[in-house]
Amino acid sequence: MVTANRVPAPAPLACPNCGGRIELRGFAHTRAAVCIQCCSVLDASAAGLKVIQRFDEAVRVRPLIPLGSRGKLQGKTWEVIGFQVRAIRVEGVPYSWHEYLLFNPYAGFRYLTHYDGHWNFVATVRSLPAFTSVRGRKAVVFEGRTYAHFQSARATTTFVMGEFPWAVRVGETVTADDYVSPPWILSSEQDGKEINWSQGVYVPGKEIWQAFGLPGSPPAAHGVYANQPNPHMDKMRRAWRTLGVLLALWLAAVVLHLATSSNQELFRRSYRFAANSPGEHSFVTEPFSVPRTGNVKVEIRTDLDNNWAYFNMALLAEDGSRGFDFGREISYYHGRDSDGSWSEGSRSDSATLARVPAGRYYLRIEPEMDPQAAFASAAGMSMNYEVIVRHDTPRLWIFFLALPLLLISPVLHSFRAMGLESARWSESDYGTMAGFSGDSE
């Protein structure tokens, strides 16, 4: 009894060109075989074997996975029966990749493609994708997934080895179109008579090496391949989702802070200051009560006009046990010049004192103004100002300070994800992030 893991032994034949031993592992499926010794392409459908193309020894390529190797991929055992090198030319630069033909007598044929350390496990598809467009560019929909067009090129077979289920020949050329939706790739190949569609999935080289039990390590992957999964995409999505949760929590914290801040007005009084008035300028206010420990905000509003004032202030406990000494400078200037009107400074300012214990307090205020201005103009001599004292005021700006800190992670992941997508699409026909959507979940 034959099982999927016990592939029947191939029938040995002799190469009509060099006499070398040829084993047809694809049985009746094989239409062309390539002698492993002389690389002549043979017609396997003819009685015996007939040479249909001789080989230039100078372009012999050694496959990384030897023909006849067996490995288990996607739950099935596959044997490498063919190998070909295909090439495209983009803007005059040749690019070539390797294709391994895999065979399982019960599952049929699959392909392993390899380019610059990037591997894809490919199967031909039975149904046709539907053409569509994404942002005005070509795309196809297949099995519910949208694939963005990546590249069109003329692909030429430059080297073959082993056996194939079609009449393979070196020099065979097709028009190839690749559509991507990482980690998937959908490719069409048109040779003038028919269009073949195949679907590939990106497989890390390490998995290929393990599957076929190959010695050493796979060649390192260079650059970003068309359908290479974007590892930052998932992190980016998770980060933005998490940010959504955090913004909801942030908003809740802001609402909670506002709801629990009494913002109670304790004192309000208007004053007038004349800089040239004789005597002591400092004075104290009437006492007021701070009901419980918390912040105290002292706000000063003036009518300064092209002038400045300085306020030496102290919030002093009525019983003399403690005080909070602080100062505020207020200046407001404005005018008009060749650049238009301008202004700087502000007519008001405030100071917030942290954790002031409950108790009776009063303010000592000592205003100062520019003595030169006092002599220069009557307006410079005096000002009207108002002092407002509030308790337990909300300090929302601290919450807004936290917002950029919350944005760091999603923005960083977005930059990384977009950087990789940018590198991916720079290799496409579009040279931009035309199909930027990253890998699907």
Place this chain on the structure above:
Amino acid sequence: MKFSLPFLLYGLLVIGGAHYAARSGWLASPATEVKNIPKSIRENPGVYRSHYHFLPRWFGGK
């Protein structure tokens, strides 16, 4: 997992920190706490010497 646990923990720390900072008076205006204030200040405010003396400098205008 749909969410990033490390980022969620970091975010909770940031929001919690902001809440604590807002409540505790972090980054409040600089003020010097003074003790044992003479009661005579109420009658004679001029005797008090502020820690925040005004330092003359150039002010004003573009």
